[in-house]
Amino acid sequence: MAKSYAGKALTGLGLLTLPWGVLASDLGETLAQQGNDQGAQACVSCHGADGSGNAAAGFPRLAGLDAAYLAKQLEDFQSDARNQPVMNPIAQGLSAEEIEAVAGYYGDMPAPESAGQGTDASEDVLARGEAIAERGMWDKGVPACTSCHGPDGRGVGEAFPTIAGQHAGYITSQIEAWQSGQRSNDPNRLMAEVAERMTDEEAEAAAAYFASLPAPGSQE
Numbered sequence: 001m002a003k004s005y006a007g008k009a010l011t012g013l014g015l016l017t018l019p020w021g022v023l024a025s026d027l028g029e030t031l032a033q034q035g036n037d038q039g040a041q042a043c044v045s046c047h048g049a050d051g052s053g054n055a056a057a058g059f060p061r062l063a064g065l066d067a068a069y070l071a072k073q074l075e076d077f078q079s080d081a082r083n084q085p086v087m088n089p090i091a092q093g094l095s096a097e098e099i100e101a102v103a104g105y106y107g108d109m110p111a112p113e114s115a116g117q118g119t120d121a122s123e124d125v126l127a128r129g130e131a132i133a134e135r136g137m138w139d140k141g142v143p144a145c146t147s148c149h150g151p152d153g154r155g156v157g158e159a160f161p162t163i164a165g166q167h168a169g170y171i172t173s174q175i176e177a178w179q180s181g182q183r184s185n186d187p188n189r190l191m192a193e194v195a196e197r198m199t200d201e202e203a204e205a206a207a208a209y210f211a212s213l214p215a216p217g218s219q220e
Contacts, residue, residue: 028105031098039093043102046086052112055167061115064217067107068158073185074099082185111215115165121208129209132202140197145206148190153210159187165215171207 032051035042043062047053051063062070076082077091078099094102121129133153136144146153148160155162163171177183178195186192195203 025101025105025108027098028101028103031094031102032105036093036098038095040090040098043106050112051106051109052114053167053170055169058167058170058173060170061111061166061215062106063109064111064115064215065106065162066155066158067103069155069161070103070106071099072158074103076185083182111165111218113218115215115218116211116213119168119208119211121168121205121212125205126209126212128202129205129207132206133209137197137202142194142197142202145210152213154216162216163210164213165218166210168204168207168211171210172203175203175207 031040032043043051046057046059047062048059051061053059053061073082074087074091074094077084077087078094080088091099119126132142133145136142136147145163148156149163150156150160153162153164155164174183175195175198178186178192179198181192184192198206
């Protein structure tokens with residue numbers, strides 16, 4: 001989020017110029033809570049008041065994700081570089097300023113304490129998932145998930161999102177989207193090539209493992 005001050009005073013209102021970060025935060029909250037009149041519905045209607053998402057409906061947790069990553073995804077939804085029937089029209093109703101504001105709003109929002117408690121997978125499945133996440137499957141050309149997504153899946157900038165504490169079903173659905181070619185906005189096809197080498201069982205195990213980890217900030 002930009003930290004510079006607004007370029008001009010709010011003339012006619014008798015108000016002092018406010019930091020852009022403050023204005024953007026207010027705009028981000030308004031968009032999240034109310035949407036706008038250009039076709040972008042309120043984010044909370046799908047992603048929840050606390051940004052925790054909805055596991056059963058397939059809506060991911062947004063709270064605590066990297067703001068630059070969220071902005072990039074919204075831009076990709078807007079341009080159809082990422083195809084998702086629900087999100088494409090919503091993103092197309094947002095201006096560039098609104099994208100930055102709402103992405104910053106969720107990036108600043110702490111992950112809920114419930115993040116990381118969203119799996120009932122067995123110990124065997126979690127152990128298999130941990131092995132894939134931490135060591136990969138080099139015989140199949142699958143690197144450790146943490147080599148891109150960072151230690152414990154905590155994310156690395158705008159290219160590799162936090163997957164710790166994300167819903168297992170959502171993680172699995174995205175692996176399937178890369179496998180089918182429905183999603184193709186990953187850097188240098190890294191995720192697509194990894195996903196294509198994973199079985200459904202392996203994908204579900206890795207997803208369950210990351211879903212069992214606390215999201216950054218949720219228990220800190």
